[in-house]
Amino acid sequence: MEHLVQQVSEVCSVMPCELDWCQLKPNGWAFWSTKRDDELQYQQTISAADSVVSTSGMVKLRIKSLIANMLIPHISLVQFWSPIQINGLTFLSTADQLFVFNKELDKRLSSYRRLCLDTLIPIDYNEALLAPPVRVFRRWLPEYNPDVQSYSAAEFPLLQTAIRLGLHSYYAFPLLKLPDQRCLGVFEIVSAQPSLCLPDLIKGLNFESVGLYIPNPINILLGLLEPQVEDRLDEIEGLYEILERHGLLFAQIWIPFSPSSSLKVLYCASTSIDKHSSSMYHDFEYASGVCFIESGKALVGRAFASQGSCFCKDVTQLSIKEYPLVPNARKVRFTQSFAIFLQSKSANDIVYVVEYFLPPNEMFARDTKTFLNILLSTMKELLPGFIVASGDELGQRMLVEVVKVSPSDELDSFEIGQPLLSVQSLQDGRETTDIFCQQSNLQNGENNGANALLVSSCISRKRDSLNCDETVEVHPFLPHPIEEAVRNRGKVNLDVAHDDHIEDTNEMMQLDSHFEQPTLEINSAANAATNSDNIHSHKNNAIQRIEKDHGITRKILEEHFGMSLQDAAKNLCVSRATLKRICREYEITRWPHHKTRKVNFHVSQGVSFQATEPCSFPRKGTEYLGNKKSPATGKPCDSVMTLKVTYRGDIIKFQLSLSSTRVELEGEVEKRLKISLQCFSIKYQDEDDDWILITTDSDLKDGMHSLRSLGRTTMRLLVTPEADS
Structure with a gap:
């Protein structure tokens, strides 16, 4: 390849100061200044500064140890931006910091490294002209872009050089010092290959072993501080049907997280993408999964802070400081977006911000209110267990805050929610x-x-x-x-x-x-055939890319069945969001995280489960139960659940229809135990062996259907006095 360097000396010759180097295993090269503070003196010379003060030598050794172990299986540059003092002002600089080339020595990355040595990024400067390292340094939150060429010049001051050099994937994350939690600087990973999942590649590093650490939000991405949200997401799966029903291409679920008393952020816990969408949507999905939105910022953060909803007609016009995903949204041409903060009726602590990207069609610009009313109506139908976090029912009258991006945005808010x-x-x-x-709120009686x-x-x-x-x-x-x-x-x-x-x-x-x-x-048949071929070709390309970038085949995935999704992601050295995306490409719709049940996956036919307690089949000398109705419910065997209820050491057993209500369940229990359940609570044991309180009909139905979908026909319940539960 024309961009590859054959000799290490070619890299050294590009740099302004003499370098030492060593080769890292398996394919890496580490470089550093031969003379201490040599590159700092170089920067002092080119900036005509009176004095330059850098970080301590001990910190440099710790950072050097980390970078040397940050081996990445892609052609990339890893370097560290550290604060220095020049004439009393603070800048970020790469001077006198070890840097590493991974897999191959690349001329383009060598040129970028030299450019960075000639660059000082002021920390206290105009907000509009901040570079990625400074944004990361200030916010203590990472920044990822699968293609730096989607940045604007204001967002990435070195953009023109990056385009000329053909740079693409970019990732920067902060590094803090224990125990004073002072930000030491920013790691930067750059590659000429597009759409690399760079955040996945720092998982194996032990930062705390050298007295350093990364902020708590990043720990979520690395699985080090993972909230138990998997079960919580199951109850909001109706969002995906909403996506299909209204022809939307993309929707996301954001969950709040508080790493400190002074900072609240939201991270993307789940994404739904139209199955025929472009691969660029998957890049956006991954970027969302490794970035954070602060409370009060962009649509998601504002909806969370106001406990309501927000609308923006063009998210690409937002500043990157407010909306870190703006370059990615620009690349996939997302414009109109709507976000709403939802809360579960059964538990106050279960909250989500749901974000929809609306089709970029001129029709929606003229009649956005109508569409949002219909969207709310569908959400009310498919998400009966949720309300707006402010306390309003879905479909009731509510104000939508408008995030203004141009002088033509005259309204601060508009009203939706009446029957439509x-x-x-x-x-x-x-x-x-x-x-x-x-x-219903047409003005002046005129029809639109x-x-x-x-x-x-x-x-x-x-x-x-x-x-x-x-x-x-x-x-x-x-x-x-x-x-x-x-x-x-x-x-x-x-x-x-x-x-x-x-x-x-x-x-x-x-x-x-x-x-x-x-x-x-x-x-037409021809178009249908063409579309089918295109979809098949896209899927093959996606799978080939997964195998190349991550080395994960379907067989390797199946070897991890039985683990939790998070543990499997750790073993495979990918993030949870990446593992979910890989599963979708292999048409695995639900992760089987229990070894006790046998799961058979079929690429073309979805998922089939082998029940552990199947309904009886006809045998000689026995009555065929296929049409026999249970005495408790009068329903066929395939539409009932066997319940085993424990109360003070006693166990009763009976069958209940999958369509039964909570009142019917309580009636069957009261009849058999001869007690009144007014002062008792009923819990069921879910697939994770957790005891889930049944307070509504939907709790009961969700529990039974979830177990049935996993091949189980028996549900265990526990009756306890409310004082004990």
């Missing part, structure tokens, strides 16, 4: 359907013309050919097929439902001239 969607169902014998959606599109259609019960000329009024945000037509600005095939029968009329619905672009025929 009204659908008149199909009736027998009718041949026209009105599907409409109106804003953008609220609906007129689509020529006709419904026939018996006829094969359509020759009538009737009209269906369709709201543009309704699910397929209309939503598909709106997104594609073209034609769709309409399958008309009538009398519970689906007739494929192959009728083409031409949208109104509301859109100026030419129509597209999206249902």
